[in-house]
Amino acid sequence: xxxxxxxxxxxxxxxxxxxxxxxxxxxxxxNVQIVMAxxxxxxxxxxxxxxxxxxxxxxxRGRIExxxxxxxxxxxxxxxHGAARQALKLPFQFVERMRKEDRDxxx
Numbered sequence: 001x002x003x004x005x006x007x008x009x010x011x012x013x014x015x016x017x018x019x020x021x022x023x024x025x026x027x028x029x030x031n032v033q034i035v036m037a038x039x040x041x042x043x044x045x046x047x048x049x050x051x052x053x054x055x056x057x058x059x060x061r062g063r064i065e066x067x068x069x070x071x072x073x074x075x076x077x078x079x080x081h082g083a084a085r086q087a088l089k090l091p092f093q094f095v096e097r098m099r100k101e102d103r104d105x106x107x
């Protein structure tokens with residue numbers, strides 16, 4: 001069993017993709033289980049991942065598209081300048097919007 005706690009913290013996006021290849025190689029060897037706590041949409045996207053979300057004291061299976069970090073990355077990539085301008089004007093509003101969307105989706 002391999003356990004990782006936010007391995008993306010020290011990895012660039014390119015290195016995260018490389019890390020996915022290492023994960024795949026470990027899994028191909030068989031008889032390996034990987035448990036990973038991550039906020040990285042890149043690492044969550046491994047085809048064999050079984051994603052569990054921790055929402056307000058509940059643990060449930062989920063999809064990558066439901067995570068706040070996926071939505072932040074998607075919104076940034078769709079309009080990087082707009083996302084940067086919004087963050088500079090109202091730096092905490094975006095995070096609060098993500099939290100509100102999560103609360104609304106689970107109520």
